[in-house]
Amino acid sequence: MKDVKPEKGWKNRVHEIIYEADTPMGKWFDIALFGLIIFSVLLVMLESVKWIDVQYHGVLLTLEWIVTILFTIEYVARIISIKKPLKYVFSFYGLIDFFSTIPLYLSYIFAGSQVLLAIRAFRLLRVFRILKLVRFLGEASQLMKALKASRAKITVFLFTVLIISVILGTLMYWIEGDEAGFTSIPTSIYWTIVTLTTVGYGDIAPITPQGQLIATIIMLLGYGIIAVPTGIVTSELSRQSTAKNDPNHEDFVHINTQVCPTCAKEGHRDDASHCYNCGSKL
Amino acid sequence: MKDVKPEKGWKNRVHEIIYEADTPMGKWFDIALFGLIIFSVLLVMLESVKWIDVQYHGVLLTLEWIVTILFTIEYVARIISIKKPLKYVFSFYGLIDFFSTIPLYLSYIFAGSQVLLAIRAFRLLRVFRILKLVRFLGEASQLMKALKASRAKITVFLFTVLIISVILGTLMYWIEGDEAGFTSIPTSIYWTIVTLTTVGYGDIAPITPQGQLIATIIMLLGYGIIAVPTGIVTSELSRQSTAKNDPNHEDFVHINTQVCPTCAKEGHRDDASHCYNCGSKL
Amino acid sequence: MKDVKPEKGWKNRVHEIIYEADTPMGKWFDIALFGLIIFSVLLVMLESVKWIDVQYHGVLLTLEWIVTILFTIEYVARIISIKKPLKYVFSFYGLIDFFSTIPLYLSYIFAGSQVLLAIRAFRLLRVFRILKLVRFLGEASQLMKALKASRAKITVFLFTVLIISVILGTLMYWIEGDEAGFTSIPTSIYWTIVTLTTVGYGDIAPITPQGQLIATIIMLLGYGIIAVPTGIVTSELSRQSTAKNDPNHEDFVHINTQVCPTCAKEGHRDDASHCYNCGSKL
């Protein structure tokens, strides 16, 4: 606990356990909760496998109820123990926690509400909280910075890819036609993106020579295009990696644009006080 | 409007609305036009989906007529309001605008002229004009510069890929033969490029052990080759990114769209107070 | 042999042959052993090809026995000739050598123990010992250093990919359903990773328009995501490559930690004799 809290009621103790990761209890709570989240996600997965669902339906439903009740207790405890409950409820994690808890209750009201179970997967993001939170978020934020810095380039890139896909997809639709699987322009655009990203399912594939020729051009284009986002992210990461080089780094000397008052030479070290050229004081 | 225009007839007002992006009317026109372009492209897509075309043929045709008439009005307005209409008509955007407008008229003369509808997709390029044009084009032009600077390398690379594809494709044709889908050398070369670019549809796949061995070599080759364009673009982007770092950098001057009142030259430095061309005060 | 060994018994001579790569005998032993390892791996491969196994079962079994006996002799010799046999037995290579030797013996006790034959492939790692060991390991360790330095970033990246896969996989399961091959959430997650990594088998592929739309988003995401590990490894390798630039390189000035005796400034050229700060002799 970083800041001293004078009133030490049970709400505070609950708050400490749930929201603080530094206290032993808080650490254990985080790990137990993460275990429960993984368990709940696995449960949703197993329910989707037909033969498991048929054979162990009762067991799975019981376990689902246990998870739901534990999630409900946790959710209520979070609301009670925080000072501004509304802020939590409408926060990103608050909404995820809410929608991870309610599907089973809702399933008695609406059929098919189990789709919401997928939202539980978002709770896995808590892993970053457990695994030395700050450091990992630090690394992540460096990635984020690299991505943000190249946001404009990536937007231009994505628009270009989409426009190319629409143009080439429409072209392939006119060339190939129904037999090869190019049943409509949207399908054809889908195929173009499948090809351009080098995924290549093969459920749709050109069969005419001219279609194969254009497919070849799309592939070589995709080959070149794949270089662009990589180049953008890499050069951004490299720049940051260079920029965060310790200013006191031995191998790295900053040269500024200061001009020597005596000989008018430029290119002195940032911390130089004498001209490298004539030796007069800067 | 940056430069004062003394004669303020309706032609000028139309010109302002259509060609200027800075005035409120011009902005609204650009956004409305882009909406219409997206709508027209979606229309072409929907027409290609069989069941939609069968069920809503009348509606789609009516909408297509509305789009065509609006495009016609816009095209005529563009020609009337510009000083050098021929220059516009035969420019890249002028030709695209023309071919985006005529397909429906032509469809009463030639069957199958609707192929031209695909050209409409090119009009989507206008998006760069709307989304803070200059900045995005700036970013784009940085990508362009990177691509241009590595043009020679990319040409050598593409020729090498093509020659490798022809050689290995011919080899695979002799090894695999018809049963595996390698029905001719062109098809075999198509397969080689599909493999080399790691697309891998699987419509054609080697079945003999020796064919699979060569396929393995092609894949590992492709693995290595994919590194080359990425390396070229990345190192070029890194170099540019390094070059434009420091705001005091000599090689990097911010150029604005200001026009010299005396000699009408564009492209002055942001901090320029005199025209670089004629020396008069800006 | 680097260090002189006074007692020259047969154990020492065996040790020299087996463990030393510098003596002519040691070199020959290494090459012969590597040949035997490749032969043993090829043998396991050939046994798995049905028609070869049916036709040449006797020959293959005899050869397998010869390999097993030679491996046994080698294993025993290694244990005898080393000073701390237990340390070898429980080392990484010791365990691989053991499990590469026993499968044939075990096959008389347990059926199906031939799975262990796969472990032999690990013995191929010895190739690095033969091909100028140190240099190659040096190169490898540079790669290792790059990978280790970016370990945290790669962990964050992998967790993000896994969480995205779980979320999008679950979504696709609800959208596509059984007909398209999305029979359960685990299968659906498997498909998402197949798509995200741009592998794209095509055994499972979306058939509904909304499924294809999400698939398109996954692919474009994968396109961007593939840039991240490349960017991480590249920027790390670039940083290392810059840091270890040739000391005799003309364009590169090495700055050392020497302190000026007069003004106590640091950061002089490696070969400087005068302080850049106060001009006094270093």
Next chain:
Amino acid sequence: MKDVKPEKGWKNRVHEIIYEADTPMGKWFDIALFGLIIFSVLLVMLESVKWIDVQYHGVLLTLEWIVTILFTIEYVARIISIKKPLKYVFSFYGLIDFFSTIPLYLSYIFAGSQVLLAIRAFRLLRVFRILKLVRFLGEASQLMKALKASRAKITVFLFTVLIISVILGTLMYWIEGDEAGFTSIPTSIYWTIVTLTTVGYGDIAPITPQGQLIATIIMLLGYGIIAVPTGIVTSELSRQSTAKNDPNHEDFVHINTQVCPTCAKEGHRDDASHCYNCGSKL
């Protein structure tokens, strides 16, 4: 012609036309020859397309004879006009020229000798001679230098990929078995490389949950592994690109090979006027 040749017989004139690219005749000869090579390669392709071969067999055979005779004349002219014919005959291009010429003659002796026609594709490499040879070779040689410099890393990388493929391929063979297409260990290794390189044909695909789990691991591994060659080539290209930076760059101090007249020290700044070593005027 760079060096003066006193004897100007017909052999010399032939030599000039065939081997010199700078004279007008030499240029025309190169372009005509390259056209003929492309034509001969297209001819081989067309012959392989069944319906074309059936319908136009006579025409194709005649054209093939014309190409063969022209190639024969060129080959004989090359041998006659060069001073050391044997050196040419056994050079890389000499052998390619020979094997590109003989297939049709051989087809009357051996059936199936037309496989040699594939060798003609190598003659396409002449394109680099025509398209401003030196510059392109220069670019190519920069790529070559980058590839050579990272040769050791790439070898280690390839061996690692192969060993991983053998190990995981064998594992998948035991897990999946015949139904999924993993009919033997070699096939299984082939599949592993198909997956690791993100090609993913889909002709073989895992169907058991545990097989799909391992496939997922292989894909994520491939995702990471693809970063390594890209990283190696990129960092090498970046390093070369940095080494040849702009001479006016502020952040970059150019050190020249000038020698101090007083203390004979090397390694001064390009624009230095005083020795950094002894302070005397340069």
